[in-house]
Amino acid sequence: MNTRHDVRVGHLPVDVRASLRFFAFYLSNGTIDVDLLDGIDYRPALFQFGSPLEQVFAIYCNVLQVDAHGRVLNEGDAQYRAAQWIRAHCDRSYRVEPPFQAWETELHGP
Template identity: 80%
Template sequence: MEHLPVDVRASLRLFAFYLANGTIDVELLDGIDYRSTVFHSGSSLEQVFAIYGNVLRVDAEGTVLNDGDAQYRVAQWIRACCDPSYRVEPPFEAWETELHL
């Protein structure tokens, strides 16, 4: 594969837009302006994109299968960073938060 499929590129673009706009999963993050937390350091932003990329599933034709699930897992991570009383359910598995080199 020479380039990411169009569907994957579109999902990444929209994810970045929602993230920067403060509108990732508006129900879970209602009333939480997470942008200062996420954009405060490169490592937080790096973790957000790692979770999104690790959870995102694509079929053999390059069609994204679970963009909403990937965004929701990111929203859970962000919520846990902003609200120490929030518990991620189900807890993150190691593969979801792994940073690839």
């Protein structure tokens, strides 16, 4: 039996959609984790080409945890890990701690 077809398809839970919306707002507004990214205008480095922005969203979505009721459990952690990648992308001397694990940076899809 192929379990891939057994999964019920539906909309993302409201809490997840809200979390993604706020993440996109903060990201485009230049206010993702203002403590970690203070003084770094990362937007030109991310928005000029799609790949860096794609990686930021992949990290955010890979780290984001949702409970059985569709409630987001760790929005701050997901934002922080994405902010760490942004900081390392813009500041080559910055070292991400703890280092990213492969599952955090994996790009899914075709």
